[in-house]
Amino acid sequence: MYLDLIVIRECLWEWVRRLKTYDCIIVGAGILGLATAYHIKMKAPNDTILIVDKFEGPGFGDTSKSAAAFREFFYSRANILLARSTIDFYWDLQKNQGIDLGIKWIGYLFLMSHSEFESLVPILKKMSREGIEYKTYLPEDLEDVGFRTHVLKDEEARLMNLKNIDVGLFIPRAGILKIENIVKFYETELKQLDVDIMYRTEVKGFILEPTKPIGIPEEPFPWQEIKVSGIRTNRGTFRAKRKIVVAVGAWCESLLNPIGIGVPIRPKKRQIFVLRAENKSLLKLLRSPKFNKEEILPVTILPRGIYIRPEPSENAFWVGYADKLGRAYTLEEDPQPEEEFYIYGIYPVLTKYIPQFIDIRPINAWAGHYDINVVDGVPIVHEEANLIVVGGTSGSGIMKADALGRIVAATYIGEEYAELYGGIKIRAKDLSLSERRIEPEKLVI
């Protein structure tokens, strides 16, 4: 009986929604779609918004698969601004508004050889000018923490062509957060702002219409000026009076290719393996007091790019590696972690630098996608034919989501500049394809 009532209520709501025309339709209730809806509401409070998502809840796509770490340590000035202002916004919520987002400023620690550090020096100088702080640690400090720095004593490591760790580069303005709390924050706000969200609603295609219709059913013709005016979904057709935002991350290509909108965003599978700190030496590593007030190991990046992200609440480490050449650009509807990837891709290097992990097997694992901007590694906010695409976050979308939401909102209402949290302004079209003006990123992890 109770369930029946729920079903009836759902049906009624769906019927109401179909009758309603929205000003704005946002495809995707991941972190980017949610932040976008929030900031459009801030800018245009009277505009009605519908968010649709194919999954069962907010952030259920690749948002939930994230490593949930953040840094403002980027090469590209655009990326620095996006990340810094987003993190400041999140931090203000947690520190001053009493909303726990699980932010811990544990920092990032890059472990590298002398030659790698040398090649990074010009980049670090440039980043210093952008206000990014760092400090370095010596091998003996790192040995204290529990890293094996002099791996070349080991014949196997030499054969593997590994290098010694000569420098630990520590970035204090970085850390970890709880992505589900951030999703919850935006979702709660959106409810109060009367934004409608429909889950289990998959976009099958877009409605194209001539900007100046003749009024015959075969429209639009190829020679007409065409705009995107609505979406077709498994739960009916919805039209947007003003604009449509596509915030679908890895699904970008498969949604936009059919209507001939081209953005250089491709999906690549990413995996995270959970390793329990199940012995004293791993607990000592996890609770290392050397780097931050939290007395937690920073998010650590080993010489080959394998990263270790502490999850102190579970006494665990999340370990991942963003493999490049050889890992296909392809979309999997339900990506699964690959045991062999841990065994052959991560374990051999991980245990050379941190022998405490020898014989440790993952207790859990999951997989998602990066939505990679294959050209420059900086996010894209691009408007074309009434449709705004936001994506290409290349593995660092959560830490830039709030700023990107503001830039989409500015694009939506036609403002030239978007004001990010903290007051810095950025020209919205700097992130477009047609008038793009950004430095390519060099630090995609």
Next chain:
Amino acid sequence: MYLDLIVIRECLWEWVRRLKTYDCIIVGAGILGLATAYHIKMKAPNDTILIVDKFEGPGFGDTSKSAAAFREFFYSRANILLARSTIDFYWDLQKNQGIDLGIKWIGYLFLMSHSEFESLVPILKKMSREGIEYKTYLPEDLEDVGFRTHVLKDEEARLMNLKNIDVGLFIPRAGILKIENIVKFYETELKQLDVDIMYRTEVKGFILEPTKPIGIPEEPFPWQEIKVSGIRTNRGTFRAKRKIVVAVGAWCESLLNPIGIGVPIRPKKRQIFVLRAENKSLLKLLRSPKFNKEEILPVTILPRGIYIRPEPSENAFWVGYADKLGRAYTLEEDPQPEEEFYIYGIYPVLTKYIPQFIDIRPINAWAGHYDINVVDGVPIVHEEANLIVVGGTSGSGIMKADALGRIVAATYIGEEYAELYGGIKIRAKDLSLSERRIEPEKLVI
């Protein structure tokens, strides 16, 4: 008996080729692959080259589907240099070396409204500085030729939101050519240069190897530095000692996605319809003496972008239209022209501006793809992990092929600058993704 001998000879050759390791493997015997092989041979005469192609002969893919027109009328300086030097190279062959490439300098004629012309003025000024000449024609001149300029007298045209033709913008340094003759030229040269070409040879995948192998069969591992070292095909596996060039146009994504190399190149279907000049008024249009010494109508672009490319040897016009929004980015293995596209997409506009085409139906038609650089419309020459991609010619590859071949050759041998025909030098990495330095194109037709 004779056929048997041919088969045996083929088998023997294939056996010899498999034993042979090549310095360079080029995937694709279209115009880009052929020009590339030619210029690598010019730069590195002792390097052995194998070209493989899935089709039965040279240029049998989208090269043969081209509209076979050329212009140096581009906005982007890079595109101007690529097209100008390639056309000069072709023209030298025809004029001074006695190789008939079917080049006719009939020019391009853009028909447009005042407001379209006004918005083009800053672009034209910039192009003038690059040495591009143009002249304009008045509506009365154009009426003489056979165009209907004042379409707004027609109620249907008003309903269709068409505009009057107020200006004819004529570009003399442009024309048509015979693509099969250019293909033949390169192919003949390559035979003399001992370049091996294998047709009906489809690449199924690439061989990835560590740059510093350990020597165990599971290699390469994700944490190793990896390079592309060979190809797997339906006719066996081939390795390149030096580098591999991928010059596959529309097939770029489907070949490179699986190994995780991302280039912003997408295929879009393009169609050409052949209309016979079957009455006096169409013959008069075709043989218009007003514009050039050939006394042939220039390649003409109508206000909505429909183009008419004369084929005087057949007393015909090739008519096409590069539809944008609404035309999917997708690859068809055997793309077919769509009758409805002519009927609804081309005919209504074509006959408003050139009523002589009323009731004329195509006597022939074909379809191919553009390989579109979705970001900036300028070709890409990008090296990554021992593999050089050349593509993204966005519908103007034939008129840039020779220059692109030279840039790939410079990249292949590691020269910073490529010298184009005529002596102009261009920094090879200006066309790469990692150090790209070009102006985006604004005139993709």
